[in-house]
Each structure stands twice: as C-alpha cells, then as structure tokens.
Amino acid sequence: MTKIVDNYHDIIDHEDHEAIQEILADLRVVDLVLDKITCGLSCLPETQQKIIEAKYFKNYTWGLTSDAARLSEGQCKLLKRQAIERMLKVTRIKWSDYTKINELISGEG
Numbered sequence: 001m002t003k004i005v006d007n008y009h010d011i012i013d014h015e016d017h018e019a020i021q022e023i024l025a026d027l028r029v030v031d032l033v034l035d036k037i038t039c040g041l042s043c044l045p046e047t048q049q050k051i052i053e054a055k056y057f058k059n060y061t062w063g064l065t066s067d068a069a070r071l072s073e074g075q076c077k078l079l080k081r082q083a084i085e086r087m088l089k090v091t092r093i094k095w096s097d098y099t100k101i102n103e104l105i106s107g108e109g
Helices: 002-042 046-057 062-069 073-091 095-106
Strands: none
Touching: 002 046, 002 073, 002 095, 046 062, 046 073, 062 073
C-alpha cells in the first residue's frame, strides 16, 4: 500500500511539474509579446499612441476615441490603421505567439 501511495505522489508531482512548466512557457510568450507591443507603441507618434490605447486598452468606442484624440472618427481610423501597420513592422510578432495569446485571453489555452 505504501508503494502505491508513493507512486501516486510521484505521478502528482510529475503532473504538477508539467503544469508549472506549461504555465511558465505561456508567461514567457505573454512577456515577449507585451515587450514587443510596448516597443511598437513607443515608436508611434503621441496621437497614434492615444488612439491605440483608447481603442484597444480602454475599449473606447470610435466616438470616445475621437473625442480623446480631438480628431474626427475618420481621421482616428486612418491613424489607427497606419499605427498598426507601423507597429507590425517593428514588433514582428509571430503568428504562433499571437494565436497563443488569443487562446490565453479567451480562456481556451
């Protein structure tokens, strides 16, 4: 009986270790992507930073985003598109990292 209990504890310890390793791997991906996004944001002019932050980090509507930036919605949408294109060149986030982040955020990962 003692041997069975010891084996059970070994299995649990191994599963815990694997789970911890998976969590650490996920955290490394999140950290890498956040660093790249921070880098990408820092390369943008202040107005484009405000638009990206309002729209994506604060979940503002286009109306609120345009009010915050003191520009029309059309101008904000154009500047957002230009900002994302510029950030994509700087960040070079891999598709696999992007999909992993989406899975983690949506609770699927």
